[in-house]
Amino acid sequence: MATTTAAQRRRRAREEYDAYLATCPSRQLLDRLTDKWVTLILSALADGEQRYSELSRTIAGVSQKMLTQTLRNLERDGILIRSITPAVPVRVSYQLTPLGRSLLPIVQSIKDWAEQHMSVVQDARSRYDAAVAS
Amino acid sequence: MATTTAAQRRRRAREEYDAYLATCPSRQLLDRLTDKWVTLILSALADGEQRYSELSRTIAGVSQKMLTQTLRNLERDGILIRSITPAVPVRVSYQLTPLGRSLLPIVQSIKDWAEQHMSVVQDARSRYDAAVAS
DNA sequence: TGTCGTACTCTCTATTGGGAAGTAGCGACC
DNA sequence: GGTCGCTACTTCCCAATAGAGAGTACGACA
Numbered sequence: 203m204a205t206t207t208a209a210q211r212r213r214r215a216r217e218e219y220d221a222y223l224a225t226c227p228s229r230q231l232l233d234r235l236t237d238k239w240v241t242l243i244l245s246a247l248a249d250g251e252q253r254y255s256e257l258s259r260t261i262a263g264v265s266q267k268m269l270t271q272t273l274r275n276l277e278r279d280g281i282l283i284r285s286i287t288p289a290v291p292v293r294v295s296y297q298l299t300p301l302g303r304s305l306l307p308i309v310q311s312i313k314d315w316a317e318q319h320m321s322v323v324q325d326a327r328s329r330y331d332a333a334v335a336s
Numbered sequence: 337m338a339t340t341t342a343a344q345r346r347r348r349a350r351e352e353y354d355a356y357l358a359t360c361p362s363r364q365l366l367d368r369l370t371d372k373w374v375t376l377i378l379s380a381l382a383d384g385e386q387r388y389s390e391l392s393r394t395i396a397g398v399s400q401k402m403l404t405q406t407l408r409n410l411e412r413d414g415i416l417i418r419s420i421t422p423a424v425p426v427r428v429s430y431q432l433t434p435l436g437r438s439l440l441p442i443v444q445s446i447k448d449w450a451e452q453h454m455s456v457v458q459d460a461r462s463r464y465d466a467a468v469a470s
Numbered sequence: 471t472g473t474c475g476t477a478c479t480c481t482c483t484a485t486t487g488g489g490a491a492g493t494a495g496c497g498a499c500c
Numbered sequence: 501g502g503t504c505g506c507t508a509c510t511t512c513c514c515a516a517t518a519g520a521g522a523g524t525a526c527g528a529c530a
Contacts, residue, residue, distance in 0.1 A: 229376075230450065230454060230457075231446060231449065231450035231453075231454065231457075232372060232375060232376070232446070232450075233372075234457075235446060236370060236371070236372045236375075237370070238366065238367075238370045241366060241370070242363075242366070253507090253508095254507075254508055254509080255507070255508080258508095265487075265488050265489070265490095266488095266489095266508080266509070266510090267487075267488070267489090267509090267510080267511090268487070268488075269509095270508080270509060270510080271487095277464065278460065278461055278464040278465070279457045279460055279461060280456065280457060280459070280460025280461075280463075280464075281457075281460075286508095289507095290496070290497060290498095290506085290507095291495085291496075291497085291505085291506045291507040291508085292494095292495080292496090292506095292507060292508065293507075293508090294507080294508060294509090301453060301456055301457070301460075304449070304453065305449065307445070308442070308445050308446055308449055311441070311442050311445060312365065312366070312369060312442055315365065315438070315439065315442055316364065316365035316366075319365075319435060319438065320364060320365065322414065322435055323364075323365075323368075323413045323414060323415075323435070325414070326412065326413055326414025326415075326435075327412055327413060327414075329414075330411065330412040330414075331412070387476090387477095388476075388477055388478080389475090389476065389477075392477095398519095399518075399519050399520065399521090400477085400478070400479085400519095400520095400521090401478090401479080401480090401518080401519070401520090402518070402519075403478095404477080404478060404479080405518095420477095423476095424475085424476090424526090424527065424528055424529095425474085425475045425476040425477080425526075425527080425528085426476060426477065426478095426525095426526075426527095427476075427477090428476080428477060428478090
């Protein structure tokens, strides 16, 4: 089938790209931390285990779909553990593994940087926008 | 026009969400660091200034559009400086500001974590995939 | 005259993410 | 005994976003 050629080329290219990423650990982790919700979930779980519904309340703005998807990915990576309690309505709770907890200092350092430098960034933005507008 | 109602509701919700984010500095910064290319650009510029074409070669896989877009955002935030040399073909080079350099330790810590823990993550993934397949 | 190099910019298509509605399993209530 | 409600998802649809690749502006040089 000649019609598959373009799709094959794309897939091939994608695989090569993925293979390239696979050779660099920092890029692989980046794919994980680059997800907006990952860092928020990690901070939410910093103080101990949380249920699915608690997480979705804590992390205001996350859709159920994304929460589930991100949690699955993190479970797959061994960063958190999903445990099911077969109670009346089933309870599912999530907690960090030691590996997950080892990521907390990084999340914390991002938070600290933000708190220290956010006003400088705000000023820079205002200045830039004013310069562009003129 | 009744037809704009849905769009208005969406915009309204978006604004409320943005307002919510605005109150939390770590979320604002997250929007910045959460961008896949930001961390890569920061590492690329760690050793000094780079030209546009050098960056696009260093950061294999970035599209021109995304590179330009990300550089503009970082410039706006005061994280890097864009300087134009009006030579024969124009030269544009980018370098980190002190603010940008203050972000480097965070990028570095991500890299370090990755190098130390990537194999553990790989193992966890294999185990998870095997468990799901069975 | 035309083509080359740089740094974009534009357009079109593929992928991703959000919102809302649907599902499963079971207890409780009428 | 039917259906209502709870939790934790899952699915579908559509809008927003990312990426690929072609086009643009500029002046030098052959």
